[in-house]
Amino acid sequence: MSYLSFKIMGFTLIETLITLAILIILTAIAIPTFADLRIRIRVDNEITALHRLLLLTRNHAVNQERFVTVCPLTPSGQCSNEWHKTLTVFYDDNKNKALDASSAEVIIKIKLAIKSGDKLQYAQGRTALIYAPSGRLAVWGGNGTFRYCPKSHSNKSRGIIISGAGRFYLSSDQNMDGADENRSGRIIRCH
Numbered sequence: 331m332s333y334l335s336f337k338i339m340g341f342t343l344i345e346t347l348i349t350l351a352i353l354i355i356l357t358a359i360a361i362p363t364f365a366d367l368r369i370r371i372r373v374d375n376e377i378t379a380l381h382r383l384l385l386l387t388r389n390h391a392v393n394q395e396r397f398v399t400v401c402p403l404t405p406s407g408q409c410s411n412e413w414h415k416t417l418t419v420f421y422d423d424n425k426n427k428a429l430d431a432s433s434a435e436v437i438i439k440i441k442l443a444i445k446s447g448d449k450l451q452y453a454q455g456r457t458a459l460i461y462a463p464s465g466r467l468a469v470w471g472g473n474g475t476f477r478y479c480p481k482s483h484s485n486k487s488r489g490i491i492i493s494g495a496g497r498f499y500l501s502s503d504q505n506m507d508g509a510d511e512n513r514s515g516r517i518i519r520c521h
Contacts, residue, residue: 369483376444376478377488377500380417383441384459384490384498387419390438391461397422397468398438401458403429409458413450413476417441425468427458447481449520459492466496475501475512479520485509489518 341349383400391398399422401409409427419439420429429435444450452459453474460468467473473494479487488510489501501510501518510518 369480369486372445372448373478373480373486373488376448376450377490379441380450380476380478381490381498381500383417383419383439384492386439387459388461388465388496390419390421391463392465394421395463397425397460397462399425399427399458399460401427407431411452411455411457413452414448415443422458422460425460427460444478445481449477449479449481451477451479451520461496464496467492467494470494475518477518477520479518484519487518487520 387398387400390396398419399409400417400419402412402415403418404410407429417440418429418437419441420437421435422428423433423435424430429437453472456472456474459472462468471494473492475492476490477487478489485508489512490498491501491512492498499513501512503509504511504515512518
């Protein structure tokens with residue numbers, strides 16, 4: 331009778347436990363980082379979508395030589411200050427901050443509401459942003475800041491600053507403290 335000699339290939343119990351411990355430690359480190367990354371990506375996506383919407387609004391005002399409004403509309407077609415809801419861009423020839431069905435005022439674009447619980451605010455209770463055919467804001471003193479604040483993560487808030495000339499600028503972390511500031515150095519915060 332002959333015995334075949336062969337070598338058993340595999341991991342010992344100690345090797346398996348050490349490998350498992352390393353994987354658990356790496357996962358514990360990575361999960362909070364991924365959650366942080368997901369929030370930052372959501373905020374960046376919303377700011378980018380809003381930035382594109384403002385570009386479209388201003389371009390339509392200039393190219394079509396008409397007043398164009400962006401605002402959250404109520405069911406009756408009036409602008410409201412609930413900026414976290416669906417935003418609508420439309421021609422507003424009489425600048426009444428309302429979509430008049432009986433006139434030539436038509437919807438240009440709609441941006442869906444932001445994630446529930448997050449905040450989007452524009453300048454102290456203002457209900458609309460109206461661009462004139464010149465590309466400037468139609469209302470004197472209409473400049474302000476759009477502030478996007480994710481729920482429970484105010485340190486990740488971002489903004490779009492709009493000048494009276496109708497131009498807009500993205501907020502940035504100017505002093506590298508982890509929070510975005512406006513051009514005056516004030517931290518972007520929602521109320």
